[in-house]
Amino acid sequence: MKVQVAGLSVCAVPSYSTAIVEDKTYLLPKSGAEEMTRGFLQELFxxxxxxxxxxxxxxxxVLDFHHPHQLKEGLEGFNLDVPDQPETLEQLLVDCRDTLKYGVNTGHPRFFNQLSSGLDVIGLAGEWLTxxxxxNMFTYEVSPVFILMEEALLKKMQQIVGWSGDEGDGLFCPGGTISNLYSILVARYYFYPEVKTRGMGALPQLALFTxxxxxxxxxxxxxxxxMGSENVVLVKCDERGKMIPIELEAAIIAAEKKGLVPFYVNATAGTTVYGAFDPINAIADICQRRTLWMHVDAAWGGSLLMSDRHKMKLQGIGRAWSVTWNPHKMMGVPLQCSVILVKKRGLLHDCNExxxxxxxxxxxxxxxxYDTGDKSIQCGRHVDVFKLWLMxxxxxxxGFGTQVNKCLENAEYLYDQLQKRGDFELPEHSNVCFWYIPPSLRGLTPGPDRDTRLHQVAPKIKGRMLEKGSVMIGYQPLGPKVNFFRCVFSNPATQQEDIDFLLEEIARLGRDL
Amino acid sequence: MKVQVAGLSVCAVPSYSTAIVEDKTYLLPKSGAEEMTRGFLQELFxxxxxxxxxxxxxxxxVLDFHHPHQLKEGLEGFNLDVPDQPETLEQLLVDCRDTLKYGVNTGHPRFFNQLSSGLDVIGLAGEWLTxxxxxNMFTYEVSPVFILMEEALLKKMQQIVGWSGDEGDGLFCPGGTISNLYSILVARYYFYPEVKTRGMGALPQLALFTxxxxxxxxxxxxxxxxMGSENVVLVKCDERGKMIPIELEAAIIAAEKKGLVPFYVNATAGTTVYGAFDPINAIADICQRRTLWMHVDAAWGGSLLMSDRHKMKLQGIGRAWSVTWNPHKMMGVPLQCSVILVKKRGLLHDCNExxxxxxxxxxxxxxxxYDTGDKSIQCGRHVDVFKLWLMxxxxxxxGFGTQVNKCLENAEYLYDQLQKRGDFELPEHSNVCFWYIPPSLRGLTPGPDRDTRLHQVAPKIKGRMLEKGSVMIGYQPLGPKVNFFRCVFSNPATQQEDIDFLLEEIARLGRDL
Known part of the structure; x- marks a missing residue:
């Protein structure tokens, strides 16, 4: 029997016409199902x-865009509803092909849409094995190898951050937000261990700074x-997006005057939109003087620690009490792979056990x-370490250093190209953020009218981009700045020609706006 | 060139001797690397x-057990440390083989150690594709297909729980603990929306019941x-492990007398150790009368909703305001796949956006x-839906119903076998929990001395089991009960012969204790 999967090399799947009719899969662990299993998985492969x-x-x-209602109508028979009765293996393979066909190719050299992109073959092999x-990561008895790999990698990453051998703890977490959540959780417990049993009611009104x-x-x-989102004090940044240390100091004093108790400061190493690095040492000085928990959110920028050329941007990170670092961003590890590092050993365990x-x-x-599961706020925890270990x-x-350098070279190249052209404007460096100025707006003087029209340019171009599927890049407004494009580089597949293409494509799609 | 992978069918990996020396992988996205990529992945496959x-x-x-220090010493050259210089593709394949060799085979028919077990080939195919x-699940633009599959499956699961078409919301979460966390989070927000911005300081001292x-x-x-762990009131159970409704009522009144404000009750559908089902309807009556949030933690027992024969054990679940259900347990979906369902639409979004x-x-x-990411406490969220969809x-x-029935038949079979034998004692049903009584203890009268000795039996047998690698089962004490074995069935590979083997193996390993 042949499996019909259009447009793909088709290999024979052993016949299962003799199998019990009502069981259409007939795969392992059923006895005698080795050949069928091999055939099905080889076809999927x-x-x-x-x-x-x-x-x-x-x-x-990059993508074959369809609106939600179009996909829900069942394009070319691709039915998203789940049935009461089983479907055939052939149909499942067709469904697999369709799932990929109507999805987004995040590994495409022209996918610039997210901080995570690319498709690393070794990392992928790691995920398949995982x-x-x-x-499950909760106990050594069910994950002996992965638990030890986690220990080895956490130790390595702590060394790279600059902590000495007898300090440092950590966990692999389901994403950078959860890693940042851990940093606040352990900081709160460090100063107020009674919170674990008694809750926030037993504590003063705390304030956080970022x-x-x-x-x-x-x-x-x-x-x-x-703790309340309004107790997170947002400290002013300079025009490049970096926290201003004297503003931090002023914010701390102002919070104290309002009766709040400052206890935690986050410095960002690589902001989401501009890619800015806060001045870690200056912030650490303030935290040290006032005995505040110092966290560095290096989810995006942490990978620069792998590059001799760029790691100085995180100078002072070794003074942090905790660090978030997402290898699934610029290191190109498949999703998800995020790490929370905590300097004080045992704190994660005491806080959560x-x-x-x-x-x-x-x-x-x-x-x-080695049963590390009680350090976690999860019970079962997915194995996120192996893909990073294998890579x-x-x-x-x-090799990670080379990969990071390449991403930053791409950013420099884009920056240079933008400066050479007249139809783009640059608000900021690092992550490269810019406006495309269509011919109709080029003569206008800056002001509210031009801003209103410019604000609509990026979403319109993005819409055309999705329809065409040629390239993907994100946009957003920020403060007084109207919608601009943000180009981020984390995909090793991206070359200079892709960057040239991006600019030309934006100009092509936006020319008539 | 041949890749040496001992004991496995070896296929040719294209030579890369002409590749740039310092890049030992030479895989995609490098141009011209298709053949090398295919060869490497086929070998991994x-x-x-x-x-x-x-x-x-x-x-x-089931496993080839080694102590942490043994694995860290580098068995047969299996080095867990990560290098500065790249290693060869051949070495990576050897490492992959070793990672599996020294791990635990959770799909083995005799792995009874966890609530999640088995290796479903279709689910695995789903994970490979994922x-x-x-x-990433945050926006429709990067996950159009998976976002719609999540919507379709959540709707289906809500229907099965018994909610009407115009109610119900939910999310796939990284594990049951996070799903339960969501239930408390949205319950708190439902009664006290100001908590989001102002924190617990603005609220009375709340109490939870479970x-x-x-x-x-x-x-x-x-x-x-x-909220403080001591504000979680543990309500008494009957001898089968089910919550006693009048004890819940009494606990609520007692908490109120202490100045606490009850707001949330969890009923468990399938407890972790005994597999007991709380009387959902009786608990729902109390919650309804007192306007308390009613959650059902059906992480373990939710799968019984797929079985016409067993779903009555969850009667009343449709009255819950939120439900946790882990398809990665008895439905056999690969780790992780957990769902939080929330009856009131929009609440997850308002609480977290x-x-x-x-x-x-x-x-x-x-x-x-369709950009559902702001409903989540995560930012990036792993795609956990596709493997369930494909299965x-x-x-x-x-088919899920049949699978669940089989697991419960296995439990009944084990129960029957235990009753027939004189060397085992049964404390409880459902999850099957039991003691093995070695010959040396059989004459002793029940009491502290016998208990002290019996307490050591299960850990000793477990230790021998790990060394031998023949079978895996968990044990624990509970309240006044000394260490007993807990047998759980979620693996479709398990047959009656495996259950017979388990009992005989325990008797063999424990005979001389």
């Missing part, structure tokens, strides 16, 4: 491989943790300090 | 397939959310109500 190869082809589209191992350009996860976490006797028995026949083996620390 | 086939073979070990698509047998995630979440302008622009060219297509709702 071919579909995935074909997608992977297409991923880096510039001739392919899902095949299908286990820059106005920092990620929204600080506010979100404060809301979740019962509840000692459930069905998981964390103390009379187990091995060293139970690190493949590239070495050096 | 063979390793994974060999593991998958071995997974269900009873002749293979990691190949490598995208049974003494419920999962520790309720206490952990209360600690994280700043912050409207970050770089992600959730309102001037996008499509219906932005649902493969099995249909019916």
């Amino acid at each position: 071919n579909i995935l491989l074909s997608y992977i190869c297409k991923s880096s082809q510039r001739s392919s589209k 899902s095949t191992a299908n286990t 820059s106005e350009h920092s990620h929204y996860s600080l506010k979100k976490s404060a809301a979740v943790l019962g 509840l000692g459930a006797t069905y998981l964390f028995q103390m009379d187990k026949p091995y060293d139970v300090s 690190w083996k493949a590239k070495g620390a050096q | 063979n390793i994974l397939l060999s593991y998958i086939c071995k997974s269900s073979q009873r002749s293979s070990k 990691s190949t698509a490598n995208t 049974s003494e047998h419920s999962h520790y995630s309720l206490k952990k979440s209360a600690a994280v959310l700043g 912050l409207g970050a302008t770089y992600l959730f622009q309102m001037d996008k060219p499509y219906d932005v109500s 649902w297509k493969a099995k249909g709702a019916q």
Whole structure:
């Protein structure tokens, strides 16, 4: 029997016509199902491989956009509803192909839309193995190898941050927001351990400080943790998006005057929109003098620590008490891979442990300090470490450095190109943020009228971009600045020709606006 | 060139001797690297397939146990440390093989250690595709298909719970603990929306109620959310582990007398240790009368809703205001796949939204109500829906029902076998929990001395089990009950012969204790 998967190399799937009729899958663990299983997975593998190869082809589209109602109507028979009765293996393979077809190719060299992009083959291999191992990070007994890999990588990352050998702890978390949430959680527990049992009612009204350009996860976490988003004080930034240290000092004093108790400061290493680096050392000085918890959100910028050329942008990070670092961003690790590092060993455990006797028995026949699950706010925790471990083996620390350098060279190249052209305007460096100025707006004097019209340019171009599927880039307003494009580089597949294409395509799509 | 991977079918990986020396991987997205990529991934695929086939073979070990220090010493050259310089593709494949070799085979028919087990081939295919698509659940523009699949599955699960078409909301979450955390978070926001901006300081001292047998995630979440673990009142259970409704009523009154404000009750559908189902309707009556948020933690028991034979155990679940349900448990979906359902539409969004302008622009060219990321406490969110979607297509709702029935038949079989034997004692039903009584203890009268000795039996047998690698099962004490084994069934690979083997193996390993 042949499986019909249009446009793909088709290989034989063993016949299952003799299988019990009502069971249309007939795969392992059923006995005698090895050949069928092999055939099905090989066919799926071919579909995935074909997608992977297409991923880096510039001739392919970044996406084949459809509106929600179009996809829900069932394009070419692609039915999103789930059935009561089983479907055939052939239909499942068609569904897999369609799922990829109507999705977004985040590995495409012209996908600039998110801080996470690219498709690293080794990282992908790591994820395939992880899902095949299908286990859980809570105890050593079910994850001996992954628990030790986590220990090894956390230690390595702590060294890179600049902590000495006898300090440092951490966890792999489901995303940078959760990592930032951990930083506030352990900071609160460090100063007020009674919060764990008694709650915020037993504490004074606490205040947190972070820059106005920092990620929204600080506010979100404060809301979740019962501290209130309005107690997150947003400190003013300079025109490049960096926190102004004297403004921090002033904000702390103002909060104290209002009766709040400052306890936590976040410095951002690589803001989401501008890619700005807060002055870590100056902020650390203030935190040290006032005994405040010092966190560095290096979710985006942490990868620069892998580059000898760029790591000085995070100078002083070793003074932080906790650090968020997302290898799934510029290091190109598949989603998700985020790390929270905490300098004081044992704090994560003390803050979160509840000692459930069905998981964390103390009379187990091995060293139970390796049952790290009680450090976590999760119970079951996905294995996010292996893909990073395997990529690190493949590239070495050096290879990550080269990859990061390449991303920053791309940003410099785009910046240079923008400066050479007359139809773009630059508000900021690093992440490269810019406006496209269509011919109709070029003569206008800056002011509210021009701003109103310019504000509509980026969304319109983005809409045309999605329809055409040729390239993807994000946009947003910020403070008084109307909608601008933000170009971020984290995809090793991106070359200078893709950057040229991006600018030309924006100009092509926006010329008549 | 041949890749040496001992004990596996070896296929040719294209030579890369002509590649640039310092880049030892030479894979896509490098141009011309298609063949190398194909060869490497095909080789990895063979390793994974060999593991998958071995997974269900009873002749293979469940695990090849080593202590942490042994693995860290580098068994047979398996080095867990990450290097500065890249390693070869051949070495990576050897590392992949070793990672699986020293891990735990959670798909083995004799792995009874966790509530999640088994290795579903379709679910695995879903995970492989998910990691190949490598995208993020925050916006429709980067996840059009997965966002719509999430909507379709949430709607289906809401229907199954018994909610009408115009109510119901939800999210896929990184594990059941986070799902339970969401239930408390939205409950708090529902009664006290000011908590989001002002924090717990603006609220009275709240109290939560859950049974003494419920999962520790309720206490952990209360600690994280700043509500204090001691404000989680543990309500007494009957001897089967079910919450006693009049005890709940009494606990609520007692809390009020202490000045606390009751607002939230959790009923557990399938407790972690005994597998007990709280009387949902009786608890719902109390919640309704007193206008308390009613959550059902059906992380473990929710799958029984798929079975016509067993769904009556969750009678009344439609009256819940929120439900946790983990398809990664008895439905056999690969880790992680957990769902929080919330009856009141819009509440998740209002509770968590912050409207970050770089992600959730309102001037996008499509219906932005599909940008569901602001409902989440995460920013980036892993795609956990596709594997469930694909399995649902493969099995249909019916197939899941059959699978659940099989797990419960296995439990009944074990129960029957235990009753027939003289060397085991049964404290409880459902999840099957039992003691093994070695010959040396059989004459002793029940009492403290016998208990002290019996307490050591399960850990000793577990230790021998790990060393031998023949089977895996968990144990724990509970209240006054000394260490007992807990057998849980969620693995479709498990047959009656495996249950017979388990009992015989325990008797073999414990005979001389």
